[in-house]
Amino acid sequence: xxxxxxxxxxxxxxxxxxxxxxxxxxxxxxxxxxxxxxxxxxxxxxxxxxxxxxxxxxxxxxxxxxxxxxxxxxxxxxxxxxxxxxxxxxxxxxxxxxxxxxxxxxxxxxxxxxxxxxxx
Amino acid sequence: xxxxxxxxxxxxxxxxxxxxxxxxxxxxxxxxxxxxxxxxxxxxxxxxxxxxxxxxxxxxxxxxxxxxxxxxxxxxxxxxxxxxxxxxxxxxxxxxxxxxxxxxxx
Numbered sequence: 001x002x003x004x005x006x007x008x009x010x011x012x013x014x015x016x017x018x019x020x021x022x023x024x025x026x027x028x029x030x031x032x033x034x035x036x037x038x039x040x041x042x043x044x045x046x047x048x049x050x051x052x053x054x055x056x057x058x059x060x061x062x063x064x065x066x067x068x069x070x071x072x073x074x075x076x077x078x079x080x081x082x083x084x085x086x087x088x089x090x091x092x093x094x095x096x097x098x099x100x101x102x103x104x105x106x107x108x109x110x111x112x113x114x115x116x117x118x119x120x
Numbered sequence: 121x122x123x124x125x126x127x128x129x130x131x132x133x134x135x136x137x138x139x140x141x142x143x144x145x146x147x148x149x150x151x152x153x154x155x156x157x158x159x160x161x162x163x164x165x166x167x168x169x170x171x172x173x174x175x176x177x178x179x180x181x182x183x184x185x186x187x188x189x190x191x192x193x194x195x196x197x198x199x200x201x202x203x204x205x206x207x208x209x210x211x212x213x214x215x216x217x218x219x220x221x222x223x224x225x226x
Contacts, residue, residue, distance in 0.1 A: 035164075
């Protein structure tokens with residue numbers, strides 16, 4: 001199970017830190033990703049982190065502003081979001097990837113999502 | 121970046137129908153193609169991974185095929201609970217990318 005938290009309303013230029021609590025599986029054995037979905041739109045992959053914490057990858061749209069991290073001892077995943085823009089408004093999902101390395105990967109467990117609204 | 125396209129963008133079908141959704145990649149992705157189902161207000165659900173492997177617990181009426189740049193998702197004997205939006209996604213290279221989705225409705 002994955003449970004996200006930390007979403008909310010933030011002004012443009014502000015920051016937010018999302019968290020994802022994992023349970024029911026060996027968290028440290030799996031890659032994790034954040035995927036977002038703007039209202040009424042499709043799915044957009046945001047960031048990936050391997051099971052060990054490195055490597056990490058980002059979508060161009062968030063590179064330099066967002067930072068993914070994980071704490072395998074606490075079974076938690078985080079997304080630090082800085083310099084937020086209107087276009088970052090979306091539901092943010094954490095998703096479990098594979099125990100294998102990319103490209104052998106698929107998101108087989110998803111959280112319920114947390115809404116991030118960027119607006120003045 | 122690898123661009124993913126899907127067709128059709130939407131389709132209307134009836135219970136019992138067989139529907140096929142197509143996903144194309146802008147370059148070869150081998151068989152690193154996954155399919156997800158999403159219902160309104162819910163998180164996506166993995167149906168098919170690696171082009172044709174059925175995710176555990178997913179009914180066998182769902183099947184996938186394809187390689188390189190052309191992939192299909194087929195739903196045979198459509199059930200009421202299958203009315204949803206379907207997304208393909210490539211895991212071949214970063215950035216990981218999704219198709220725009222295909223909405224299946226009545």
